[in-house]
Amino acid sequence: MDTTLPDNLSREQYVYLAKLSIQAERYEEMIEAELSDVCASFLTLLDSNLIQSAAASESKVFYLKMKGDYHRYLVEFKVGDERKAAAEDTMLSYKAALDIALTYLAPTHPIRLGLALNYSVFYYEILNQSDKACSMAKQAFEEAIAELDTLGEESYKDSTLIMQLLRDNLTLWTSDVQDQLDEP
Numbered sequence: 001m002d003t004t005l006p007d008n009l010s011r012e013q014y015v016y017l018a019k020l021s022i023q024a025e026r027y028e029e030m031i032e033a034e035l036s037d038v039c040a041s042f043l044t045l046l047d048s049n050l051i052q053s054a055a056a057s058e059s060k061v062f063y064l065k066m067k068g069d070y071h072r073y074l075v076e077f078k079v080g081d082e083r084k085a086a087a088e089d090t091m092l093s094y095k096a097a098l099d100i101a102l103t104y105l106a107p108t109h110p111i112r113l114g115l116a117l118n119y120s121v122f123y124y125e126i127l128n129q130s131d132k133a134c135s136m137a138k139q140a141f142e143e144a145i146a147e148l149d150t151l152g153e154e155s156y157k158d159s160t161l162i163m164q165l166l167r168d169n170l171t172l173w174t175s176d177v178q179d180q181l182d183e184p
Helices: 011-053 057-077 080-104 110-126 130-146 153-182
Strands: none
Touching: 011 057, 057 080, 057 110, 080 110, 110 130, 110 153, 130 153
């Protein structure tokens, strides 16, 4: 977007644009504060009730993944130490979920696949570790493909949809890496 202003604006027009800019900054701050509050509410609920009371591995993975997701949302707009702390919390939550998922959930399980999808996106978009993101997505996809014939009818649609998203990301990410290599 071109942010240069034409030279032929009146003083009033410049003042108006300056006021709009200030309003936009205030609005952005209000939205960030509201998002922070929403994320904090969900994180409190997850930590104080849901994760602790989850008896089944499937539920525990789901809630830990959700905890990682909400921390990742904070990473999207926080800066400095707050961003760093949110990224570390994201990593811890996803790692805890993955440890349980690898032990107790089938590679084709939609929650395990969704975790791999979100965790790999975190590596790619937030940590800028495309190799790790691709490796994680590829492993999840290949393990699920190997057991696709064991999928029950109830989760087939969900699992194959998430597998398609993993494959789409892999295609996109590997083409991004190739584009970077092709640049002079």
